[in-house]
Amino acid sequence: MKFYIETYGCQMNIYDSEIICSILLKSGFIKTSNLKKADIILLNTCSIREKPEKKIFNRFIKIKGFKKKNKKLKLGIVGCLATHYKKKLFEKLKFLDLIVGPDSYKKLPEMIKKLKNNNKEIDVRLANKERYTKIIPNGVRNGISAFISIMRGCDNMCTFCIVPFSRGREKSRNPNSILKECKLLYKKGYKEIILLGQNVDAYFWKKMKFFQLLELIAKTVPLMRIRFLTSYPSNITKNLLKVVKKYSNICKHFHLPLQSGSTRILSLMRRKYTVEEFLLIIKRIKKIIPDCSISSDIMTGFCTETQEDHRETIRIMNLIKFNFSFMFKYSSRQGTYAYRKLKDNVPNSLKISRLNEIIRLQKSHSFYRLKQNIGKIQEVLIEGISKQDEKSYYGRNYKNDIIVFTKNNSKIGSYKKVTIINSTFTTLIGEIIQ
Ligand code: 5AD
Ligand code: SF4
Numbered sequence: 001m002k003f004y005i006e007t008y009g010c011q012m013n014i015y016d017s018e019i020i021c022s023i024l025l026k027s028g029f030i031k032t033s034n035l036k037k038a039d040i041i042l043l044n045t046c047s048i049r050e051k052p053e054k055k056i057f058n059r060f061i062k063i064k065g066f067k068k069k070n071k072k073l074k075l076g077i078v079g080c081l082a083t084h085y086k087k088k089l090f091e092k093l094k095f096l097d098l099i100v101g102p103d104s105y106k107k108l109p110e111m112i113k114k115l116k117n118n119n120k121e122i123d124v125r126l127a128n129k130e131r132y133t134k135i136i137p138n139g140v141r142n143g144i145s146a147f148i149s150i151m152r153g154c155d156n157m158c159t160f161c162i163v164p165f166s167r168g169r170e171k172s173r174n175p176n177s178i179l180k181e182c183k184l185l186y187k188k189g190y191k192e193i194i195l196l197g198q199n200v201d202a203y204f205w206k207k208m209k210f211f212q213l214l215e216l217i218a219k220t221v222p223l224m225r226i227r228f229l230t231s232y233p234s235n236i237t238k239n240l241l242k243v244v245k246k247y248s249n250i251c252k253h254f255h256l257p258l259q260s261g262s263t264r265i266l267s268l269m270r271r272k273y274t275v276e277e278f279l280l281i282i283k284r285i286k287k288i289i290p291d292c293s294i295s296s297d298i299m300t301g302f303c304t305e306t307q308e309d310h311r312e313t314i315r316i317m318n319l320i321k322f323n324f325s326f327m328f329k330y331s332s333r334q335g336t337y338a339y340r341k342l343k344d345n346v347p348n349s350l351k352i353s354r355l356n357e358i359i360r361l362q363k364s365h366s367f368y369r370l371k372q373n374i375g376k377i378q379e380v381l382i383e384g385i386s387k388q389d390e391k392s393y394y395g396r397n398y399k400n401d402i403i404v405f406t407k408n409n410s411k412i413g414s415y416k417k418v419t420i421i422n423s424t425f426t427t428l429i430g431e432i433i434q
Contacts, residue, residue: 001112002030004038008056009046011196011229012167013079015147017044018137020078020105027109036066040074040098040112045081047166050331056081057093064095074098074115078105080166083124084335090120102152102167103127106135126153126168133177136184144383144413145192145225146185150178150213154198156232158259159270159337160302160330163198170198172205175213179220186221191381191413193221195228201235211240218247225381227400229255230297233281234272241288252289253323253400256281257297261316262309265302268342275316282320293323293369293399298358301351302330303342310354314361321365323399329355363425370401370423377419378403380430382412397428405430 003024007017020042021031032038041063046052060075067073076098077089083101090096097115100108101124111121130152151172154163182193195217197203203210210228217226226249233256244250256278260266263274273281285292298313317325329351332344378397386392386404393412394404403418404427410416418430 001028001039002032002037003040003042003112004032004035005042005044006035006059007044008052009044009048009080011147011194012149012152012198013044013046015137015149015196016079016102016105018147019132019135020044020108022135022137023105023108024112029109029112035063039072040076040115041066042076042078042098045077045079047080047084047162047333049328049333053081060093060096064093067095074112076100076112078102078108080162082122083126083166083168084162084333086124087122090122097121099124101126103131106131128169128171130171130173133174136177136181142383144190144381145194146190147194147196148178148181148185149173149196151197151200151203155202156199156272157270157337159268159342160299160333162333162336165335167198170202170204172203175205175208175216178213179216182217182221182224186224189413190224191415192225192227193217195226197228198230199232199235200228201231201237201240209239210235211237211243214240214250215243215247218243218250222247222249225249225251225398227251227253231256232272233257233278236281236285238284238288241285244292245289251398251400252292253295253398254285254292255295255297258313258316258320258322259297259299260302260305260309261313262305265305265309268303268338270337275312279316279319291399293401294320295400296320296322296325298325298327298362299330300327300354300358301346301348303338303344303346305330305346305354310357313358317358317361317365321368322362323369323401324366325358325362327355327358327362367423367425370425370428373397373401373420373428374423375420377417377433378430379415380405380418381415382410384412394427401428402426403428403430405432408432408434 074097078100082099099122104123153168153170155170201210380395382393382395386394417433422429
């Protein structure tokens with residue numbers, strides 16, 4: 001039986017799709033990258049905001065058309081939309097056969113087999129333990145850099161966020177299985193590991209905290225680069241910073257979602273820091289690791305956000321000048337505290353204009369940060385051929401900036417020293433030092 005899988009949403013989902021592939025391949029299913037040849041099509045979905053959700057619903061409408069040509073074709077929704085809507089998805093999407101949540105992928109082979117008799121199958125239970133400890137995906141991403149999920153779920157309960165409901169409570173993975181996966185990736189020739197978790201620095205296994213796990217990984221695969229995301233700002237400890245500083249193979253990059261620059265809004269969001277505390281965290285990071293990059297997530301138009309709150313966000317962005325940010329307009333998600341108790345009262349047009357303003361501002365900050373690299377010599381890990389120019393490669397420096405440079409006899413997957421000679425708004429231009 002042939003399966004086809006399409007992935008939406010964050011890196012966790014990309015990793016999960018690989019877990020799904022491993023599970024299905026092990027049970028004798030065959031993977032196809034041609035949707036028309038598939039016996040079952042799976043969409044691994046995201047429900048964090050309205051926009052990706054709409055995209056997936058539209059995609060489903062297109063895909064269901066294939067059922068007309070292939071009467072035996074089965075369609076499944078897995079991931080966050082499954083746990084968000086549960087069996088209501090069967091009502092919303094008439095041609096859907098299968099709904100499986102992020103903690104039930106091990107059941108997929110058995111559930112898919114049962115679909116033969118025109119049954120519909122659903123499992124959206126969330127677990128309180130990591131379920132995929134023994135499943136090691138083939139190696140994810142581009143053959144150079146791989147994701148490893150080290151924890152799942154979130155206990156923070158930010159009032160706007162669906163994650164604690166769609167992915168469940170925090171559950172960390174056994175460090176032995178993480179280390180095994182790191183070693184395996186190294187053996188396969190991977191050069192970089194990106195540790196993933198909704199709240200990566202909340203990792204906790206028996207007595208092991210995140211900084212200890214990170215140190216263990218840095219020592220176990222000293223020739224691999226290690227990145228991690230996403231950090232929750234108040235979980236950044238001195239111990240963590242010391243480990244990041246100490247090991248040259250740990251990248252000097254922190255992804256720290258600010259969400260808003262107004263303490264009043266942060267408190268409505270139930271974030272665990274004030275703006276002043278966030279600034280102190282940044283100060284502490286920069287004191288210990290001056291040449292690091294800090295990126296963020298910022299949201300506009302959260303419930304009751306005034307022009308004054310928005311100006312505060314602008315002020316804080318100007319103070320910090322993040323290297324880059326992911327920026328969103330708030331969309332109310334059913335099931336969250338904000339959906340039930342707070343007023344989504346910022347008009348959509350205002351959410352958009354505020355969003356456009358912060359996007360413009362961030363663009364100038366990213367440019368400012370990139371330009372600071374000009375003239376420096378940096379080590380780049382070559383990831384592939386540049387999309388703009390096939391005579392050039394692209395790769396990243398230790399801060400996660402993308403560098404493009406002429407190939408000059410170098411190889412994908414190798415580390416090279418480059419001089420940074422220029423910068424566009426998004427990318428550094430380098431020259432290999434022979
Ligand atoms: N509306 C808009 N953005 C959201 N995010 C999470 N929930 C919502 C929502 N309801 C954003 C946050 C988070 C990122 C992953 O997605 O900024 O950090
Ligand atoms: Fe959602 Fe907040 Fe958890 Fe991030 S920390 S996943 S925003 S609840």
